[in-house]
Amino acid sequence: MKEYLLLPLREMRPFYTIVCLLVFQIQVNAQAPVGYKLSWSDEFNATSLDTTMWKYRVGVSGTSYQRSENVTLEDGKVMINLKKETYKNQSYTGGGIITKRPKKYGYYETRVKLDGGYGWHEAFWTSWMSGFDDKNPAYKNMDRLEIDCFEHYAEYANNYFTYGAIQWWPIKKNANRDYVTVNYDLTAGYQVFGFEYTPDYLNYYFNGKLLKTVDVRKLAKHDLYLWLSCIAKKPDATASGAVFFDYLRCYEMSDAAYKLRKKKFIDQLDSLKLPVKTLEGM
Numbered sequence: 001m002k003e004y005l006l007l008p009l010r011e012m013r014p015f016y017t018i019v020c021l022l023v024f025q026i027q028v029n030a031q032a033p034v035g036y037k038l039s040w041s042d043e044f045n046a047t048s049l050d051t052t053m054w055k056y057r058v059g060v061s062g063t064s065y066q067r068s069e070n071v072t073l074e075d076g077k078v079m080i081n082l083k084k085e086t087y088k089n090q091s092y093t094g095g096g097i098i099t100k101r102p103k104k105y106g107y108y109e110t111r112v113k114l115d116g117g118y119g120w121h122e123a124f125w126t127s128w129m130s131g132f133d134d135k136n137p138a139y140k141n142m143d144r145l146e147i148d149c150f151e152h153y154a155e156y157a158n159n160y161f162t163y164g165a166i167q168w169w170p171i172k173k174n175a176n177r178d179y180v181t182v183n184y185d186l187t188a189g190y191q192v193f194g195f196e197y198t199p200d201y202l203n204y205y206f207n208g209k210l211l212k213t214v215d216v217r218k219l220a221k222h223d224l225y226l227w228l229s230c231i232a233k234k235p236d237a238t239a240s241g242a243v244f245f246d247y248l249r250c251y252e253m254s255d256a257a258y259k260l261r262k263k264k265f266i267d268q269l270d271s272l273k274l275p276v277k278t279l280e281g282m
Contacts, residue, residue, distance in 0.1 A: 041247060112244070120232055
């Protein structure tokens, strides 16, 4: 892994910022924030997906139909194949997996090798419903929050990704939406993305470094389902490719440990009245 220095450049509009990452050749290991203990993980070391824990993402989204057949396990990774093929009136097929058992507060992390093909959209994100309880959960009339730990739109440069959280109801708005540019090709190797969801704040991490802290005290509080997925977003997407997820790890913290941990983040949010843009000391 590489170490990153984060330099906030400028505010573009409310809830939107650009962050530039300068890369130094220092090896670091991404790990859970201090105080978190592993509660569940899937290292994808089996020969097939554990369907007691996962559901396949199936159906139309973007310009592709998502198929379970596009998801395979090999060499300790889950691979989502991206194909140009006609299936159920769509010209492309993608795929994804969704946790069957809901999570709530904790730290969640994945390691992924992104695909650089034009027109595909890769993401590690959450929904308030499982995605198979309701075909279109985004339009239910209840307060809810979507967390996008990362989204990589491959029609943009391969040194760029976005992250953020969306309040879907009663009005749709971003709790935050930020963009990150690095000075190397994100698709050339594996990257680690994580987020910490608490009753008070939401932290985003990239390769072990804190990107941002967002105040969520007034936003929806509910269980989360975790998605690892890739769909086509353009009608002329690249014909083929693959995304590799190395693991999904879920961590929890005791109430006593959280009481101690949250103070510095809440104090920062209350004093600045703005999202924090500095690195967490680790």
